[in-house]
Amino acid sequence: MISIRNLAVNLGQFQLTDITLDIKENEFFVLMGPTGAGKSVLLEAIAGLVTVSSGSIKLGTQEISNLPPEKRGISIVYQDYALFPHLTVQKNIFYGLRFHRSSRDNSVSRIRNLIDILALEPLLGRFPGTLSGGEQQRVALARALAIDPAVLLLDEPLAALDPRFREDLRQHLKTLHQNTLTTFFMVTHDFAEAIALAGRAAVMNHGCLEQVGTIREIFQQPASPFVADFVGMKNLYAARFSGTLAIIDGISLELGHPSASSTGYVAIRPEDIVLSQEPLVSSIQNSLNGTVKAVQPLGFHYEIEILVKNLPFKVLITKQALFDLQLHEGSETVVSFKATAVHQLAGAPA
Amino acid sequence: MISIRNLAVNLGQFQLTDITLDIKENEFFVLMGPTGAGKSVLLEAIAGLVTVSSGSIKLGTQEISNLPPEKRGISIVYQDYALFPHLTVQKNIFYGLRFHRSSRDNSVSRIRNLIDILALEPLLGRFPGTLSGGEQQRVALARALAIDPAVLLLDEPLAALDPRFREDLRQHLKTLHQNTLTTFFMVTHDFAEAIALAGRAAVMNHGCLEQVGTIREIFQQPASPFVADFVGMKNLYAARFSGTLAIIDGISLELGHPSASSTGYVAIRPEDIVLSQEPLVSSIQNSLNGTVKAVQPLGFHYEIEILVKNLPFKVLITKQALFDLQLHEGSETVVSFKATAVHQLAGAPA
Amino acid sequence: MRLTKKEPFFWVTLSCGLVILAFILLPLVEMVTAPSAAVLKETIQDKEVLQSIWLSLYTAGAAALISVIIGTPFAYLLARTTFPGKNLVEAIIDIPIIIPHPVVGIALLSIAGRNYWLGRVFNALGIRIMGSVTGIIMVLTFVGLPFYLNAAKEGFTSISPRLESVSRSLGASQVSTFFHITLPLAWRSILIGIVMCSARAISEFGAVVIIAYHPMIAPVLIYERFESMGLKYSQPVAVWLVCLCLLLFLLLRVLTLHQKRSA
């Protein structure tokens, strides 16, 4: 459906390089990555809102990278809704229609259907400024789908919403995707959204695609240290393998199974590590003594950095645990985790 | 040392009402509360920077509420450092000295000592704009303590710092407190800072003090539903007690011990609740079937809202758990927690 | 730290404030109250006065109209692009504001004369600058244009380019988008620009008096009456002109306060 080949965009300080990506018809595809990775730039390049410096973007068989945005048939929905503040909800939704010379009756009934699905009937006469965030985003969705676009681009559509309305809108996105033939291409940095909505996804960093695959592949088998870090494996080490052991700076970690390669990366999620005063007597197969280096609050939790010899471990604990263990800089503590918590990264060389 | 009686401040939309508080000499006292609770206003009232509408503030035996700020001998350190950008570090630190006619030699040696403790010697000739956040805050501390104030007010002094430097500055605060006779009065919203630094603390909300006591008292025996919520007990219910059971809307929770009163509040921390597909066979004494109502991302974690009959439970789980349990709106799940996780609030009537 | 009544310094600042307000208000109040109502009424019925005020309004309005027509696209260009030398271009736009007023007249006459190619072009086309309404409009456009450009530019800058992006992606061309989205959203800034441009144009005297003593715009008439008949005879005309300017000023204040509040 969309096939992007060696796409490059140059915006002075920022550039996209060598983006190659295929998205199938009517797929729900998600693009993830940290702030500043270039996700929105890629989106705007597909929409024709930034100038492409080389490469090709095809929609089906048609090359579109040189078409102006109004000729592409691609709609875009922004995080900040971008509703036209001087037009009523009704006029916002019907805005695109006058520029599309499809048989009008058919369009109107399709839009009526959208208005029903998104429950916008009671809002039609109002102005965007009087609506809540969730309502505005529903209007923006209706406006974007009103022209029956081949592709709908969504730039973090749920990010600005009050969390109470996010679930509701996520549900609407699902319904709309099932009810139209439009391909959905969504940018997000929230993993939960990807899990809930998408089949396939890509992870982007510094203007390049790091990994493209199913959600499960990305989460369970990150292709690079960056993706591992992005999916929450904050403890990442270059290791040598020997039997069922991973050896890092002289510290041996039990993998539970022999390794296929002799060098590579291993990663451990901070929430998979348990802290205790004394070594734990249990099924846990890795247990190391360390010293607390830093305590950092993260909203509900605290991230504790612990040095085992010179190897830093990041561990996530609750307020209660911080209080019970009386942790502070310099405390001695024991770091424990199961062999199954040690992930070997797929084919990453040391 | 500081004794505040029935203090009221009226700033139009915002007011402090009936603040009564005693702080001992050389104590390290912490004031906590959500944004907009009025913590900074109380601080500025003590410093003489906002006008008090009624009540008294005494420093030792002297009534100070009508003195201009320059006559109070109370220093203040702000979150944004507030260094004088046109003066060198040296001139910033010595700024207050010319206005204080204590024996100059003694002051100078005291300030030299401060500069040593805070390792500011190499920075003396530089301008604030060229310093890192941590360096700037150390200068602000030296400047504030240079005049040997009776009280040092600290308005979230660590909040704007890069997390890497926070631990360092916290350590400095501790050292300075031990090396001076000054009373420290710090505003923060970070519980970890309170645990690390303070003996006693107060929790503020909507311009009133909700609880004053030791850190342990506030954390373990919150005096009100607000404080319970503030210290992380997000699940809070009005309950009837019968034997060792708390009964809420027809749902019985095991407390593990008989209750002294017949009605009151119970609270459960979201991180003390475990989710599973099947009921757990273990020492866990409360196990209830529920339906997922909402999934909300919180950085590293997800907050899941679960309805057991009509009773909402908030539960905190990891990305991994979200993925393993494949939770989404409408999923059936089992909510389990120990009897000891059910906190009865001290003397709160239903 | 706010200033409070407890501080002696507060009273110093307040005294300075009162002196300044008196310095601005006393002359105006005295001038407005000096002529009797009868004289004011008589003045506004004077055909010469009416004609000059009408000419002032007409030429200032024409200057504003020209500014809107050629200034709006340029303001949009400045709001939506960056290019090397943009600072210089913006400086050039502000030059008419700081040139002494008679010099503006002299400069415009310099290109209208027969020894300059543009002057010869004008002459061949039968366009007269010196002593004509055309000349007055040209002068007023010169002094008023920067105010319109700056206000319109600010208005365009404050509109999110995303709204235009969405409009494009919904099928509207660049020009369609400009007329359906950009212009309706910038109308208040454009109106502010028109009012500022007209107000500046109406108050101009030094540049006009060089180019065209006749036909007389209101400020020239006031000067003429002052010179030939004295203060007493110029005051009533000045009162009427001030009222006109204050009306424009009031309109401007209401518009900008509204804009601040809704921003």
Add this chain to the structure above:
Amino acid sequence: MRLTKKEPFFWVTLSCGLVILAFILLPLVEMVTAPSAAVLKETIQDKEVLQSIWLSLYTAGAAALISVIIGTPFAYLLARTTFPGKNLVEAIIDIPIIIPHPVVGIALLSIAGRNYWLGRVFNALGIRIMGSVTGIIMVLTFVGLPFYLNAAKEGFTSISPRLESVSRSLGASQVSTFFHITLPLAWRSILIGIVMCSARAISEFGAVVIIAYHPMIAPVLIYERFESMGLKYSQPVAVWLVCLCLLLFLLLRVLTLHQKRSA
């Protein structure tokens, strides 16, 4: 959505821009290049010209000085307090900007006459307004003051009140704090205000010509030479005055660009 060269609309906006730049630059360039170097040299050695330029500089400088002395405390008051009617006070401060220039002269003469109490006070004190340097300075202060006030107010507003709070808590009184902290931090805005006030004052003509045709400031001299000797004899004086104004303008641009960058 940025404007790009692909769009026809871009070329429309660019053409308008070029027309506007030509309209502003052509007259100035022609005026500046019309007199020969020899004529320019001769003009600047003309005693009358030198005197008038010196008088312009001197009176504009005096107006700026007065603005600084009485305007600085008031600007600080406006930056640090809110009170009901503040909008009205700020509107009054801006009034001198929009009053037509000859009307400013008429208004100031209205209070200087013998039939007004202030005029009698001036008279008793031996202060002459009409046709005097005092009168010129008064007019220039009237038109320049709002520019100084607005710039200084903006400067004070941009200084965090927390810096003043800290200074107070370290033992400095309100006045000490103002001179040690506030003023040194606001110096650039104050300088901008001084330059804007002087530039406005130097370019004034219409108001001065009412109050004092003699002694002649530079804009009046230009007008006088144009009226009595024609365009050719007024141009060289205008060139020198424009150079002076452009110098001030350049200084202002450098100051404000610096400020933007450091903000």
